[in-house]
Amino acid sequence: MSIGQIVERNITSLKAYAGNARTHSKKQIKQIAASIERFGFTNPVLVSDDGEIIAGHGRGLRCEIARVESGANNCAVAPLGS
Template sequence: MRALDALIPYARNARTHSDAQVAQIAASIREFGWTNPVLLDGDSGVIAGHGRLLAARMLGLAEVPCIELAHLTEGQRRAYILADNRLALNAGWDEELLRVELAELKALDFDLGLTGFAADDIAALDGKPLDVEFPEFDETAGDDVAMAICPKCGHEFPK
């Protein structure tokens, strides 16, 4: 963990973050915790995670988790700043699997806004409804699973 005020954002970071997007990141951190630490160079300079820093400020946090990448050359560091922001944008979606995942999250009464998808995006998935039928839950489904007990801590887990 590093003090938020000690971190130095990259002045030439070409990625922008709207207030709405920072609020989405903040909501994600509130819901899921810190799943993606801020990446730093060897001098507390931010390589990746500028949006997360803004969200941390919005949440009133004093410290954030960080990973230091001091081994990068200046060229590598600058190129990675761009690559980190761009590479995920080059991916696509399997819309059928996306539709199923969103439908199942909806069935769990999960706030779909936390996925980053807007209601219009969800509705635009080929105009197909997000209704999914689930099989009946069978409470005896796990009865025949063999269990083991950890000899050190006593925790019981499936074999």
């Protein structure tokens, strides 16, 4: 498996992995947002070829919140290829 180049992808094209065992509280999402605002998007969401989130569900949630709040439609992702 190889990690592709980091790209911007429309948040509506991403879908959460149904088997993700981890949940994020509102406090954690706010902490993620503060980190992204302070340092930038340094750790992209890892996605499969079909847009399923493999890692970075919290960052994906933050992107979704930003889309609703400010109309920002894109999220930094690194596609994982086979």
